[in-house]
Amino acid sequence: MFYSQMNKEQLLNEKKSLDKQYAELLKKELKLDMSRGKPDTAQLDLSTDLLAVIKTEKDCYTEKGVDVRNYGVVDGISEAKKLFAELLDVNEDNVIVGGCSSLNIMYDEITRAMMFGVVGGKKPWGAQGKIKFLCPVPGYDRHFAICELMGIEMINIPMKKDGPDMDMVERLVSEDDSIKGIWCVPKYSNPDGCVYSDKTVMRFAFLKPKAPDFRIFWDNAYAVHDLYGEIKIANLLKSAAENGNENMPLIFTSTSKISFAGAGLSAMAASKANIEKTKKSLGIQTIGFDKINQLRHVKYFKNADGIREHMKKHAALLRPKFETVLNAFNTHLKPLGISEWSEPKGGYFISLSITAGSAKRVYQLAKDAGVTLTPAGAPFPYGIDPEDKILRIAPSYPTIPELSAAVDILCLCVKMSAVESYLNK
Template sequence: MYYSQISKEQLNDECRALRAQYDELVKKELKLDMSRGKPDTEQVSLSDGILETLRSGGDCISENGTDCRNYGVLDGLPEAKKLFSDILDIPPENILVGGCSSLSLMYDEVVRAMLFGVAGGKLPWSAQGKIKFLCPVPGYDRHFAICEHMGIEMINIPMGQDGPDMDMIERYVSEDESVKGIWCVPKYSNPEGTVYSDETVRRFAALKPKADDFRIFWDNAYAVHDLYGEIKLANLFTLAHEYGNDDLPIIFTSTSKISYAGAGLAAMAASKANIDKTKKSLAIQTIGYDKLNQLRHVKYFKNAAGVNEHMKKHAALLRPKFEAVIRAFRDELGPLGVASWSEPRGGYFISLNVVPGCAKRVYELARGAGVTLTTVGATFPYGIDPLDRNLRIAPSYPPVSELKEAVHVLCLCVRLAAAERALSEK
């Protein structure tokens, strides 16, 4: 890092200059937000054709004759299952379409395992004393929140270029019976944008868990969210079958960032045994999900090709935003060596690692200058980033002009925090 190579006097001057620039920015009373990982208004408007698809009762009939305005059909319309089957390359009979939030499906799946156990499991998870989940980090805060809420102990697993540390995962899973699950975002992981390599996916498929009720929670939230053309993720479902591990993966996805966030469709894919077990509880929980929403999504998108065409429009809106952030990082932080960051080819986030011990300081400085960032620590279990260095950047929501301003402020804060730290260590 540049700041640790210069003399104390030079560093003092540098800190003073950066502080003066920072004070000028504070005077501008900015109000900018880079914390929200959600599509902007233009993006959600891309799907407004969905709202036009069902104009009268006659439009509301499924291909199997079901009147979608009425009760019935627990696990999804056949055409909705086919749509997700096409997207995920998993047979329709292994798909359950449920509600409008994949997070909700994940939460329910964990609760069901806690209360009733998983398919083939002898005891509910909650009757087995302390149980644990493996958590690739940095990761998605809401996965970790589910575990924390249920009292499931979380173990950090470092992420690498090809996905999480598989040696560590294989060791934990094969040796510790209390390890019951792992959270994975295998394509464009939140927040680093990593795509698990074929080898990583194969190793997941081949796991030999000590616990007979271990499950892989495979949250494929960004399955079709490529910014620069398709990157193919290996198919865990078919690979698991090859290894006789059909029941291991439970795969989740949704159209939250395809159609409407929180008002799209969510789906789960798994073995027949897993789906049957889920449906048994689901039949108590609901008479059926919103089939009108399923039907209008299918009428609008038709199939995976329709979804892929649509995603190109999202990509065209998102690319300039990702590029604005990455360009600023390269120009303003790169030469000083005060940070490293991911340069994702898709998804919704960029991960920024500042000088260890400085992330909280950067967050506070940014807040002082009117820029809201995702809370530091959110990307780790229990909200604790052991190195206090990771920041999750969400470029999708603000307009490009605001984003450029916000990222410039952020870069200044990263530099100031790094310079202050170097000074304190001189």
């Protein structure tokens, strides 16, 4: 029976039963963590052989004869650029391969824009007074943390089923030249698993921002992270170039959740002008990234198809975890009519939408019962969920028995807070 159909007496009885179950839980002193989207050990083990593909000095040379043990090649070895170019469906000349973190490249791109400006801009972003970014919500907390650190004002843009609310994006960027960018995770977005439709991608390609130095930060972190077969999204870089917007998109990706989260490769793809500008300042920042790791990845995966095959092994490990969470939601929450959740076909997260005003309460109840969730509010700029109703669920790291125990507790906490809200109405 839906909680909304229960009378006061029924709700009080339900509360009594839930409180009793919760009190029993507290005695167990559990310690379960569903807070961050990390690959588990079995996933990391899938790539162990990658560590051994360079065995002798003979293995240390690229096709062009570059000794990867030495300084140089700031934008990445040609083979690694080719690998990412194939993966992102762009040209090799449009790619820079970086170190182990794409977040690091995004941070650097924003820092450079703040200090030196971008191609087509008259002044550095940091010399233009107050500047703003559009932030589709719920979104990735670390994107928002970069803006907050840089003093960039963030504007929430609601996410719809096929991507951000594009009417709002188009209107805002066309009116306000202090809006310099937007964060997008176009495939299996963090945390709601949304895949942008081709129409949404095209509307991005056709954007007509008032600011000549506007950039789309297109974080394709989950480009090949399909759980149920391949889903393709439209190619923003190509479409934007065809519409005279070639400098607008900056595409990012990494192998953090393909090979090793702490020792993978990252890449940026962009117009030649953008790549040249970044390369110039990169050459001052570093003499080069870890080319041994770049060559190791290329020798191990060989090409984009090699990566796609490898991702099927990740999917086999991740699928049952996503299904454990979704089955629990269907069993415990659906019959009560108190929540909605995303059912992602890939990526690393599920978004749970509960009774408004309850997310912080559920986070705390779960924490006290030994289950660490991503803090309520984290998927929003400044950590503020205006409705206090979204929780990000990260199923990848715990084992299935741990996950199952944790999600049952989460459901209990969701029920407790929902009953409390109905009783307080």
